[in-house]
Amino acid sequence: MYRFLIVIEKANNNYSVYSPDLQGCIATGATREDAERNMYEAIEMHIQGLIEDKLPIPESNSFAEYVALNEKSGTANASLSA
Numbered sequence: 001m002y003r004f005l006i007v008i009e010k011a012n013n014n015y016s017v018y019s020p021d022l023q024g025c026i027a028t029g030a031t032r033e034d035a036e037r038n039m040y041e042a043i044e045m046h047i048q049g050l051i052e053d054k055l056p057i058p059e060s061n062s063f064a065e066y067v068a069l070n071e072k073s074g075t076a077n078a079s080l081s082a
Contacts, residue, residue: 002047005062006039008032020062022046 004019011028015035018026025046029035050057 002043002057002060004043004060005064006036006043007064008035019043021058021060023058 004021006017006019008015008017010032014028014030015032016026016028017035017039019039022043025039025042027035027038027042029038047057
């Protein structure tokens with residue numbers, strides 16, 4: 001099983017998605033759900049192409065964290081949370 005981080009960004013009129021571990025593998029959608037579904041299909045196609053071309057499947061090395069800042073100071077009491 002392969003597992004890859006995806007990043008979903010809200011654009012003006014749609015959503016865009018990419019995976020930091022799969023260079024050039026991107027998708028868009030009118031809704032977040034559409035974008036996620038399209039990205040799932042894009043990753044499947046990307047991996048299948050790598051397999052057919054006998055190229056290595058990249059390891060997933062990316063991760064994500066949220067940084068929480070105290071609203072009053074902007075920087076004091078910074079903490080990381082998943």
